[in-house]
Amino acid sequence: MSADPQSSDWQRLELVHQFTAASLRETLDGGQAFRWHWVPAAGAWRGIFGRHAVQVRLGAEGGLEFCAASDTAAARAALGGYLGMAAELGPLLDRLPHRSDPVLAAALAACPGLILLRQPLGETLLAFICSSTKQIVQIKQICERLATACGEEIAPEVHALPDWGRLARTSERELRECALGFRARYVRETAEFLAARPGWLERVSTLPYAEAKTALLELPGVGAKVADCVLLFGAQQLEAFPVDVWILKTLARRYGLPGWKPGQLAQFGRAHFGALAGLAQQYLFAQERRTAGRAG
């Protein structure tokens, strides 16, 4: 790795938003995306999304700074979109029922600046199909191996995640060599499904939430939880409310809903938190993991 940060190349990223070290970490490395890692020597996060390889760090005045492996202008624009929620976070949070919900209010206060990423749709689908029954560390490893094995080299020794067209030309055996385990078949079959339906994924992702989710459930390896993650992180459908074990614990304990099943909790979430339920979910998720004292 020759990729030492060249401090002269650091540039400010204009964001009407303040991250804290904690909310930046939670945003980039809290389970929404799996291709960011902290580089201690640089005091920065290095990450890959789409065809962009960048580094991001907190600037002296609390702003955000970045540098890119190449084509800084394109990276700046892409990062602006990726972190685009920052521009409207305040008004969005204000539409959440924090005034009447002390649990939510505490979660919002605990991680000021946390946002939902706007990730490329295809790779969000891929990452979350790979996420089932895996911890964050392992999901990151799988993504890394997939990228190395069949993703485009976008900078020296840096690979993007393969797109679905490429995946359709990848054998299940090759996928298994990337430590996907039984998920290899899911990826393989979803790739075939998508290959037979050009534009399907993009079109479906813009449908109203309920229809979009129903459609995504047709994909092998995509159940309720993964569908919600794809819609929330990859299609800006903020109504999506993924229910995983963490949220299940939070809602059971802090909202007095023990014994409720994931599907029931998903309905509760959308009813209670409203059109931006997914945003509330992310804060509750961060809070639950924090208090559970582990990072995945």
Added chain:
DNA sequence: AGGCAGGTGGCCA
């Protein structure tokens, strides 16, 4: 050293 992990799909009552 093994249990278990941010789930899904298939089968049975």
Added chain:
DNA sequence: TGGCCACCTGCC
């Protein structure tokens, strides 16, 4: 519907 279980792999 509701409940149960197999499924790969490697981390803690």
